[in-house]
Amino acid sequence: MTRLRRPGTSDGYRRPMHASPARLWAAVVCAFAIVLFCSLWVYGQPKVPTKPVPPRLVNDLAGMLTSAEAQEIEERLLALNEANGVQFAVVTVPDMGGYSIEEYSVELFQKWGIGEAKEDNGLLLLIADEEGRLRFETGYGLEGDLPDAFLGRVIDENLVPHFMEGDPAAGIVEAVNTIALRLAGGEIEPSSKEEKSLSPDELAAIVFFAIVIVYLIVKSSSRKGPSGRPPKSGGGVRRPPSTPGPFMGGGWKGPSGGSSRGSSGGFGGFGGGRSGGGGASGGWK
Amino acid sequence: MKKSGLVALVIVLAIVAVLGIGFVSVSNSIIRSEEEVNVSWAEVQNQFQRRYDLIPNLVETVKGYAAHEEEVFTAIADARAKLGGAQTVPETAEAVNAVEGALSRLLLVVENYPELKADASFRDLTYELTGTENRIAVARQRYNTSVQSYNVKIRTFPNSIVAGMRGAVPKDMFEAQTGASVAPEVKF
Numbered sequence: 242m243t244r245l246r247r248p249g250t251s252d253g254y255r256r257p258m259h260a261s262p263a264r265l266w267a268a269v270v271c272a273f274a275i276v277l278f279c280s281l282w283v284y285g286q287p288k289v290p291t292k293p294v295p296p297r298l299v300n301d302l303a304g305m306l307t308s309a310e311a312q313e314i315e316e317r318l319l320a321l322n323e324a325n326g327v328q329f330a331v332v333t334v335p336d337m338g339g340y341s342i343e344e345y346s347v348e349l350f351q352k353w354g355i356g357e358a359k360e361d362n363g364l365l366l367l368i369a370d371e372e373g374r375l376r377f378e379t380g381y382g383l384e385g386d387l388p389d390a391f392l393g394r395v396i397d398e399n400l401v402p403h404f405m406e407g408d409p410a411a412g413i414v415e416a417v418n419t420i421a422l423r424l425a426g427g428e429i430e431p432s433s434k435e436e437k438s439l440s441p442d443e444l445a446a447i448v449f450f451a452i453v454i455v456y457l458i459v460k461s462s463s464r465k466g467p468s469g470r471p472p473k474s475g476g477g478v479r480r481p482p483s484t485p486g487p488f489m490g491g492g493w494k495g496p497s498g499g500s501s502r503g504s505s506g507g508f509g510g511f512g513g514g515r516s517g518g519g520g521a522s523g524g525w526k
Numbered sequence: 527m528k529k530s531g532l533v534a535l536v537i538v539l540a541i542v543a544v545l546g547i548g549f550v551s552v553s554n555s556i557i558r559s560e561e562e563v564n565v566s567w568a569e570v571q572n573q574f575q576r577r578y579d580l581i582p583n584l585v586e587t588v589k590g591y592a593a594h595e596e597e598v599f600t601a602i603a604d605a606r607a608k609l610g611g612a613q614t615v616p617e618t619a620e621a622v623n624a625v626e627g628a629l630s631r632l633l634l635v636v637e638n639y640p641e642l643k644a645d646a647s648f649r650d651l652t653y654e655l656t657g658t659e660n661r662i663a664v665a666r667q668r669y670n671t672s673v674q675s676y677n678v679k680i681r682t683f684p685n686s687i688v689a690g691m692r693g694a695v696p697k698d699m700f701e702a703q704t705g706a707s708v709a710p711e712v713k714f
Contacts, residue, residue, distance in 0.1 A: 343660050343663070347664055388654070389653045389654045389656070389657030389658075390649075390650035390651070390653045390654050392653070393649065393650065393652075393653030394650075394653075397649075516664075517569070517573075517661050517664055517665065518657075518660040518661040518662075518663060518664030518665070519657050519660070519661055520657060520660070521653050521656070521657060522656070
């Protein structure tokens, strides 16, 4: 009978496994992961589909539209987007897993970030096939132009009748037209496509990074004495991690908002807009 | 000897610097969390104001069809006045519950008047009210999330030390009344 020689043991016997620090660490990590997973689950947020890649405004996950119909609606929504920057997303889902349509649409809106971050000009039309419910969810920026009562009427007059007839595409097209008409007639600010000037945040971020880059270049080119390591008391040279935050947050969002609309002939992607729970719900079953 | 004295001094300064930076960064983080709470609370107030403004229209429209339901109208007026006078978070929570209760009763009354339900302006108002209820729910949830995040931040070590120095205290969440978490519903 051979005895296993384990390194680190004084008498060559096999030690019980749990004494090893590596095992202990693994157990702690596993326990932590389980606790974390459980705490996330307890929160009870609805599980919503992930953002479409490549970005698309019409997402017929329930298969309620033919591809030709979906394409037609997509074109109209793109035209609306080109005209005034509004990101109107239409999403159908097979079912909502027991959640109310209000909870589900707020969660989806937030996850996908519909609308541009600064304008919050997103609109979501969510259609749940099995429950027979539909809802408009407006971004903060559109609450004035698309009041709840107006969207309620769109639901009652444009959507529900067609859905009841079994022709959702016609209903959606009518709804899109009604909304586009209202947005065109209203005082929507034209998207700042033409605006090439930088906002103060962006300017500050660029200046900051320019200084950092220049500093690094200067430092690396003048190598006198001990290399690289800053003296301990010079800890003040390094900024505390929190400070660049506001710069970067404000600075980098701007350019990304502008470039996503630069691509014509396709939807550039959702910009991280937010909604406050405004909108209207209805149903056809 | 001098050299070791110098080294000791440098080490002490370094420790002080690190502690100082740590204090500032934690302090800033607490301030940011607190601002997040304030912003969310302002949004909650905003939505309550919206509902507050909607109620008179609703009451007038209902009165047009159901003039003699005095008790319900009085309940709403009282609850609304109470909400107008609430200052702290618990006071507001209580007043809001009263308003919601009174609204539910009003909408129950509406069930008895089919002509009212068919009225176009009443339908519009109902959509507005439902939308407002939803906004309130979302604003409350976000407020509670920000309060939770803030409370955890100031109570965990080592932030709790800095929090103690700054006099930061845990904030109240917006508690829902049992049974009142369901918004008044109108079915056609």
